[in-house]
Amino acid sequence: MNAYRSHAKTGVxxxxxxxxxxxxxxxWNPRHLYRRLFGGDVEGMERFLAxxxxxVWNARQDAGRSWDEAIAEAVAAHPEHAELIRAFRERWAxxxxxxxxxTVEILAELRDHQFPLFALTNWARDTFLIAQERYPxxxxxxQIIVSGREGMAKPSPAIFHLMLERCGLSAxxxxxxxxxIRNVEAASRVGLNALVYRDARQLxxxxxxxxxxxxx
Numbered sequence: 219m220n221a222y223r224s225h226a227k228t229g230v231x232x233x234x235x236x237x238x239x240x241x242x243x244x245x246w247n248p249r250h251l252y253r254r255l256f257g258g259d260v261e262g263m264e265r266f267l268a269x270x271x272x273x274v275w276n277a278r279q280d281a282g283r284s285w286d287e288a289i290a291e292a293v294a295a296h297p298e299h300a301e302l303i304r305a306f307r308e309r310w311a312x313x314x315x316x317x318x319x320x321t322v323e324i325l326a327e328l329r330d331h332q333f334p335l336f337a338l339t340n341w342a343r344d345t346f347l348i349a350q351e352r353y354p355x356x357x358x359x360x361q362i363i364v365s366g367r368e369g370m371a372k373p374s375p376a377i378f379h380l381m382l383e384r385c386g387l388s389a390x391x392x393x394x395x396x397x398x399i400r401n402v403e404a405a406s407r408v409g410l411n412a413l414v415y416r417d418a419r420q421l422x423x424x425x426x427x428x429x430x431x432x433x434x
Contacts, residue, residue: 230390230391230411230428231391232391232392232393232411232428232429232430233334233388233391233392234333234334234335234336234385234387234391234392234393235328235333235334235335235336235392235393235394235395235425235430236336236337236338236381236385236387236392236393236394236395236410237325237335237336237337237338237359237395238337238338238339238340238372238394238395238396238397238398238401238415239337239339239341239349239356239362240339240340240341240397241397241398241415242318242321242395242396242397242415243317243318243321243322243325243353243355244314244315244317244318244349244353245314245315245316245317245318246313246314246315247313247315248267248271248276248306248313249263249267249313250312250313250314250315251305251306251309251310251312251313252266252267252302254312255302255305266299266302270292270295270296270299270302270303271292271302271303271306275288275291275292276306277340277371279342279345279366280340280341280342280365280366280371281340281365281366281369281370281371282343282365282366282367282368282369282370285307285342285344288307289303289304289306289307307345310345310348311348311352314348314349314352317353317355318418320417320418320419321415321418321421322355323418324418324421324422324425324432325355325358326355326358327431327432327433328430328431328432329358331431333430333431334360335358335359335360336359336360336361336362336363336381336385336387337356337359337361337362337363338362338363338372338377338378338381338394339362339363339364339365340365340371340372341364341365341366342366343364343366343367344366345366346364346366346367360385361384361385363377363380363381363384363385365377368380372396372398372400372401372404372405373398373400373401373403373404373405374404375404375407375408378394378404378405378408378410379408382408389408389409389410390409390411391411392410392411393410393411393412393413393425393428393430394410394411394412394413395412395413395415395421396412396413396414396415397414397415397416398414399414402414411428422434
């Protein structure tokens with residue numbers, strides 16, 4: 219692997235970067251779909267996404283639960299919303315927005331310097347195939363660890379250990395980027411250098427602080 223000496227500010231030698239995908243490089247949001255399904259009823263949409271197809275419910279698909287099981291469970295608990303629940307999988311592709319181009323530009327700069335790039339994402343097994351077809355830059359990663367394929371998800375320390383072993387990385391020289399503070403804290407406890415993603419400008423500054431080859 220190529221390695222770039224870090225800025226004296228950090229004192230860390232980074233030889234690989236691991237990106238989260240949703241919220242960092244890809245705009246995934248169920249509201250892209252459900253705003254259309256709920257029309258102007260924003261309150262109803264938010265209640266549905268908090269109580270029916272909630273983040274906790276969706277996280278179980280990210281950890282490997284099948285969509286058939288997930289939909290059946292939700293429909294049994296909320297039969298009045300059966301059609302809306304089924305839309306979560308049947309129209310899942312409509313939840314994908316565009317690439318977050320400012321961050322993809324950073325990724326491209328690292329790739330152009332042949333810097334080792336990896337990804338670790340909480341994503342259901344089958345829907346990740348849709349993303350792979352839509353976003354060509356996913357081919358730039360040497361490996362992508364998809365939680366739904368592994369049956370475990372962030373912030374479990376197990377998936378970070380699996381990533382390090384499978385990708386041949388050392389925690390102390392690997393930089394992990396995620397928009398979830400919870401995931402970043404978990405990565406730090408495993409020994410990774412970890413950054414909370416807020417926006418591309420902030421990420422550029424922090425990567426430069428680690429001595430990585432990005433433009434400011």
